[in-house]
Amino acid sequence: MPKSDTATIPEGVPTIRVVAMPTDTNPAGDVFGGWIISQMDLAAGTTAAFRANGRAATVAINGLVFLEPVAVGDEVSIYTEITREGRTSMTIHVQTWRRARHTHLTSKVTEGDFTFVALDANRRPRALPEIKPGDAPVNPQI
Numbered sequence: 001m002p003k004s005d006t007a008t009i010p011e012g013v014p015t016i017r018v019v020a021m022p023t024d025t026n027p028a029g030d031v032f033g034g035w036i037i038s039q040m041d042l043a044a045g046t047t048a049a050f051r052a053n054g055r056a057a058t059v060a061i062n063g064l065v066f067l068e069p070v071a072v073g074d075e076v077s078i079y080t081e082i083t084r085e086g087r088t089s090m091t092i093h094v095q096t097w098r099r100a101r102h103t104h105l106t107s108k109v110t111e112g113d114f115t116f117v118a119l120d121a122n123r124r125p126r127a128l129p130e131i132k133p134g135d136a137p138v139n140p141q142i
């Protein structure tokens with residue numbers, strides 16, 4: 001389920017910002033949903049690899065909703081937030097927002113929950129490392 005349909009500001013840490021280009025469109029001319037999902041997976045993967053302190057793989061994507069289309073030239077911003085941690089897995093809520101190139105208006109276009117599993121050298125699940133006092137924050141806001 002989407003975390004919020006009514007939020008007017010992004011939730012989570014800014015993780016990826018990119019401009020949608022003509023090569024990212026579907027046959028109808030809007031930005032291809034698969035391209036948006038790949039950006040979200042990249043963003044969630046960045047947060048997962050940081051938390052796992054190593055390799056992590058996407059195991060599930062749940063509750064993904066598309067609220068409005070993205071146009072060529074839009075500034076696309078992806079925000080991530082770890083919302084659940086298990087022994088080896090974590091769920092990361094991901095929101096995608098757009099800003100039309102020549103305006104100040106932003107709106108949420110997509111959100112969903114990406115579950116990642118920390119992996120060892122043999123690609124098997126590995127326990128998430130303990131967070132010790134003094135460690136860098138899991139979602140560093142740089």
Ligand SMILES: CC(C)(COP(=O)(O)OP(=O)(O)OC[C@H]1O[C@@H](n2cnc3c(N)ncnc32)[C@H](O)[C@@H]1OP(=O)(O)O)[C@@H](O)C(=O)NCCC(=O)NCCS
Pocket residue numbers: 056057058059060085086087088089090115117123124125
């Ligand atoms: C990720 C992978 C190693 C997990 O293997 P597995 O045999 O299912 O491992 P386990 O049953 O021990 O589960 C490991 C963790 O994943 C979670 N998990 C497994 N399947 C899940 C699913 N469909 N949804 C949510 N969590 C899931 C388990 O709950 C467990 O979490 P926990 O340790 O925090 O309790 C395996 O499924 C895999 O390699 N998948 C392909 C990953 C991939 O290629 N992704 C795309 C490119 S990155």
